[in-house]
Amino acid sequence: MTLTTRIKLSAMMFLEFFIWGGWFVTLGTFLKSLNATDVQNGVAYATQSWGAIIAPFIIGLIADRFFSAQRVLGVLHLVGGALLWYATTLTNFESFYPVILAYMIVYMPTLALVNSVAFKQMTNPSKEFPPIRVLGTAGWIIAGLTIGWLGWEQSGQLVLTFKMAAGASLLLGILSFTLPDTPPAKKGQKTTIGDIIGLDSIGLLKNRSYLTFFLASVAICIPLAFYYNFTNRFLNEVGMTAAAGKQSLGQASELAFMILMPLFFVRLGVKKMLAIGMLAWVVRYVLFAYGNADTNYYMLIGGIVLHGICYDFFFVTGQIYTDNLAGERFKSAAQGFITLATYGVGMLIGSYISGPIVDNWKIGENAHNWQSIWLIPAGIAAVVLILFITLFRDKKHVETQPDVDAEDAEIVL
Template identity: 45%
Template structure:
């Protein structure tokens, strides 16, 4: 029997969608810290990296109660990107010194409220329109990582615009283009059309029941906690790279996504040899090593240490987050897998990253702000803290997590 294939050109069309999806995010997300410092809003950078997690906490409820039930996916995707693109394009227009931080952050927050639901919508649209998800979706999804890389190279290496408003303009225009393009994609009916909104589904109560399993509880707690030091990387690594004197910080940060593609390709080989627990531990260890390299390389601005620390992002992300998603899929009973993955996103991209961004902002204010004469030594003290935190979480996980997948807890 011949293998079913998706309609001609559908995979390339969905790949373009995924490329633009992450091009929009990658165009501004890495540069916003340096831009805000340039505009005198540096003490609010922690909040700039808190709005995404807040939106990530809110968006599943909006998506679950509205988008999944009443409107075709491509229409919701198109409308959200068009509105979000306009908001992003206009965000720099409200900036006029440090006193503009509040309204600027509000504009970014409104954009992220539009953007965050689209991360799930693009996956939904892709899965609905391909016939071989296991083989075709990875090919489509990798174009998202490529889109992030291309955005970083373009705004930083080509345009040298890390500290300007140009990345926001590019992200805004790209968002509108993606919104219009989304409306041309195949009709994709709402996946939960006609299904009643259940409080049990909204609150993920069936997924929460999985926390009765000791190892699943340890995994969820560890996943949330490891995102606290991770937030320091997303929020302040580009600022640190700039202070260390490395040109085009956003371009340098794309080395992490480049390594992500490589480790994604070789990950099956490691998975077969290491198993779940060791894969997760290697991912956590990469966090410790990354922050250790940043700390050791900070005083002299040692380029190779900083760049290796950035390149470790591939191991940090693939070995922990991707392996974690696989573990959750195996640990949860089939009817609850969607909720369980949603719970994982909620505690990591939502709660963990939100708490982490706030702590990172306070640490930066305490250790780095006001130390312009010895700023690199100040950065060394800063990076020792997430390094130590990641090490403690890794040890906790190593002691209490059991590698075997326990019997799934069936929903009541």
């Protein structure tokens, strides 16, 4: 890979996640300016899940068959930038919602496209991809720090986050057309609905332990939605200054634990890694329930920093577990299937559940009984954890032949 290509791919990855982190984290707080209810807040965040559900069809039916990935990426970001800018002109939730839904439908496919463009240029992805992908996390962190540094939350100027993200999206849209060519991978091939959503890997569910993991993954995304949908509003409501900037500590934690994961794998194994990830969710919500901006400020920070364990120990471990269990034949299909189930179905259920629950504990115009609210996702996560520990078996024997029956397949450590 040439230096010019490396710089372009790094800029692509940085902007991709700078855009998302630039408005998504503070969306719940911004919606207060549109007089949106807590239920509508959950509905707005559910657009991410709808985008995740629809994204495979855009990739499978368009990008993989007809057009080069970098061109599709460019068009989607140009359209997305226009939608984000238009969103800044809207003054009520009823008009804002269809725009943000349309935006998430065009944005979510770009997450796969940037990976496709990057991998196409690499001869050794395992070594070349991480230094480029880490720029994406850096983009998310810098977006949060920028919002906190400029004080947009405290000054009620969160509409500027959409303008900032719109500008970055337009920039990435233009940059995309200069990226190395990534021709359609399945040009001329017939693509079925089953191919698109990864139904080829459904046989893995015959394995009782994998079925347990799969159902736990969907279920744990329900309390996860509470974190994404309401944490920024909660932190601002309890008096934390520059909350968006503080929340970027979660991404910093994610990076740190990602580096340490190989060490934990050797010592703990899959079951303990997954269980610790779910336990971290329980602890995080308990810390939020009893934390405040005064004497228990450390609890709020602790709950944010736990993001690294919550995400890496469960989702990254789960991706590795799925990859090893599926074998070469079903790797891509299995990853697509589990992503659709978690970020699509699980998060969608969580978004629609979280809004009414938060609304039920509303106190007055701008306050909530957050202790009662956070104990609910903590309880859900605890139930999922107990069921997982009881039903999941962590097999040690290695069995990775691609044609192995899913009932007999066992995880590689």
